[in-house]
Amino acid sequence: MARHAFLCLGVLLVGSLVCSTSRVKRQDDDGAGDEPNADQLCDGRPADEYFRLTTEGDCRDVVRCDQGLENSVTRLASVRCPGGLAFDIDRQTCDWKTNVKNCDQIEKPRKVLPILKTDEPICPEGKLACGSGDCIEKELFCNGKPDCKDESDENACTVELDPNRAPDCDPNQCVLPDCFCSADGTRIPGGIEPNQVPQMVTITFNGAVNVDNIDLYEQIFNGNRHNPNGCQIKGTFFVSHKYTNYAAVQELHRKGHEISVFSITHKDDPQYWTSGSYDDWLAEMAGARLIIERYANITDSSIIGVRAPYLRVGGNKQFEMMGDQYFVYDASITAPLGRVPIWPYTLYFRMPHKCNGNAHNCPSKSHPVWEMVMNELDRRDDPTFDESLPGCHVVDSCSNIQSGEQLGRLLRHNFNRHYTTNRAPLGFHFHASWLKSKKEYRDELIKFIEEMLEKNDVYFTSLIQVIQWMQNPTELSSLRDFQEWKQDKCDVKGQPFCSLPNACPLTTRELPGETLRLFTCMECPNNYPWILDPQGEGYNVKK
Numbered sequence: 001m002a003r004h005a006f007l008c009l010g011v012l013l014v015g016s017l018v019c020s021t022s023r024v025k026r027q028d029d030d031g032a033g034d035e036p037n038a039d040q041l042c043d044g045r046p047a048d049e050y051f052r053l054t055t056e057g058d059c060r061d062v063v064r065c066d067q068g069l070e071n072s073v074t075r076l077a078s079v080r081c082p083g084g085l086a087f088d089i090d091r092q093t094c095d096w097k098t099n100v101k102n103c104d105q106i107e108k109p110r111k112v113l114p115i116l117k118t119d120e121p122i123c124p125e126g127k128l129a130c131g132s133g134d135c136i137e138k139e140l141f142c143n144g145k146p147d148c149k150d151e152s153d154e155n156a157c158t159v160e161l162d163p164n165r166a167p168d169c170d171p172n173q174c175v176l177p178d179c180f181c182s183a184d185g186t187r188i189p190g191g192i193e194p195n196q197v198p199q200m201v202t203i204t205f206n207g208a209v210n211v212d213n214i215d216l217y218e219q220i221f222n223g224n225r226h227n228p229n230g231c232q233i234k235g236t237f238f239v240s241h242k243y244t245n246y247a248a249v250q251e252l253h254r255k256g257h258e259i260s261v262f263s264i265t266h267k268d269d270p271q272y273w274t275s276g277s278y279d280d281w282l283a284e285m286a287g288a289r290l291i292i293e294r295y296a297n298i299t300d301s302s303i304i305g306v307r308a309p310y311l312r313v314g315g316n317k318q319f320e321m322m323g324d325q326y327f328v329y330d331a332s333i334t335a336p337l338g339r340v341p342i343w344p345y346t347l348y349f350r351m352p353h354k355c356n357g358n359a360h361n362c363p364s365k366s367h368p369v370w371e372m373v374m375n376e377l378d379r380r381d382d383p384t385f386d387e388s389l390p391g392c393h394v395v396d397s398c399s400n401i402q403s404g405e406q407l408g409r410l411l412r413h414n415f416n417r418h419y420t421t422n423r424a425p426l427g428f429h430f431h432a433s434w435l436k437s438k439k440e441y442r443d444e445l446i447k448f449i450e451e452m453l454e455k456n457d458v459y460f461t462s463l464i465q466v467i468q469w470m471q472n473p474t475e476l477s478s479l480r481d482f483q484e485w486k487q488d489k490c491d492v493k494g495q496p497f498c499s500l501p502n503a504c505p506l507t508t509r510e511l512p513g514e515t516l517r518l519f520t521c522m523e524c525p526n527n528y529p530w531i532l533d534p535q536g537e538g539y540n541v542k543k
Contacts, residue, residue: 038065038074050079050092051107059086059103091270111155114141114148116163128163138163142364144317159355162364169349177471178346185335185342185352186422190473197423198479199458200466201415204236204331204429206262206307208243209252213432220446221257223492225453229480231490233449233460238262238307238331241288241529245519246295247501253298254497256489258462260305260331261288264531273312274361281314281321287534294535295520297497304328305372305463311393319347319367329370331463333362337376337391341417341424344372344466372463374427377414381406396434404440411448425466497521508533
């Protein structure tokens with residue numbers, strides 16, 4: 001007797017999901033027929049992996065294995081990408097067909113796994129077994145280069161599986177100001193009662209700073225909005241290089257806002273970031289810092305934060321580079337939506353939440369870096385009645401927000417979610433183009449800021465100011481004199497460093513055929529700064 005599955009399961013898509021009710025046959029016990037049945041197709045396959053049944057057709061159809069409740073029967077759940085899209089087997093998502101290069105591929109390549117858990121040891125102490133059974137030194141596992149003949153030592157390197165992973169949080173060893181962790185990530189630093197904790201709100205922007213958005217930043221941070229300690233509200237800007245006006249970046253820095261790096265190239269190939277080498281991350285992020293320091297004339301060593309483009313975290317390679325280059329924090333890892341939000345933490349110990357977000361390439365090893373975790377936002381219109389929805393990382397990815405009124409509800413509901421629990425810092429992360437797409441969005445954000453500033457326990461801070469408070473937890477009653485927030489640039493007046501920056505028309509051999517303008521108060525370089533030549537002084541091609 002044949003069984004049929006009529007299942008439809010969600011998958012992350014570029015467009016909307018179209019589910020098919022295609023019929024998948026389960027063969028009789030006699031095994032008649034030449035095609036493999038669901039049990040055979042699903043043997044040893046991860047439950048969340050989508051794969052094709054055929055490479056014929058338009059590359060839109062995939063299935064995944066599902067253990068049905070009825071007699072634990074294995075079924076194939078069918079999903080179809082919308083028209084114009086195709087399913088990318090490697091990235092496990094629908095994308096525009098022109099971007100998908102593996103329509104001839106049935107499934108993700110199967111990787112040989114090492115033998116990490118056995119009833120009896122099969123290797124001497126200090127060694128572990130490759131998938132083949134060969135034994136190699138434990139420290140060679142997950143070091144970025146294959147040491148087993150079958151390369152299995154690099155195939156089990158997640159936060160949970162890496163044999164050399166960071167240890168679980170030990171509050172006796174991890175003490176402030178240099179280290180902070182808690183078992184579930186929700187503990188307040190310093191053991192302060194929630195009603196004595198300032199509710200810090202961080203507004204961050206990603207991308208180039210230029211004529212398209214300078215007016216927006218001036219409207220939000222107009223110098224007339226002050227935190228309860230008398231200092232102007234502050235934001236954090238993750239700056240990407242191309243099209244950035246460095247005179248404008250210099251002015252943001254002069255006013256006390258935090259400048260951080262978002263890469264030089266902002267390449268749109270997600271794998272470039274997820275699988276990037278140490279040298280890739282070094283060139284992109286340390287190179288971006290060099291450019292900003294030189295052409296925005298930032299000389300106080302204050303550029304200490306990194307955000308990965310598309311939030312594509314680069315695993316241990318990214319964080320090894322950050323530690324070596326004295327970057328203090330990353331702000332790319334997202335925490336799944338939960339009842340109580342998570343406080344930032346250091347990565348000396350294991351991260352306290354599931355590796356969430358794009359590509360799941362979180363650092364597994366121990367690193368001397370703070371993670372300014374992005375708590376997912378609850379985007380429901382009415383959280384008391386609406387069914388639960390997946391959270392969103394940046395405000396403009398909350399696709400159901402279509403009006404200023406909806407944005408206002410999102411801002412206030414998520415504020416209350418933090419404010420009434422453990423007062424973990426609340427992050428609202430934007431691309432300026434989205435905020436400018438409707439005047440009502442900008443107006444609603446400003447209205448929210450002014451409403452919150454009427455309270456005496458809400459502070460709009462930069463990310464480094466969050467770390468400063470966490471390193472020296474201070475109760476609200478003493479916060480007006482908290483020196484780390486008042487040392488300098490508390491209430492900045494005066495004129496920009498230069499009112500007419502140089503508009504340098506430049507080229508580089510790295511971007512043939514393009515002439516780009518570099519706006520800076522400094523002298524024009526010889527070439528447009530780019531990844532092989534961040535100073536713009538020219539470079540020699542290695543022969």
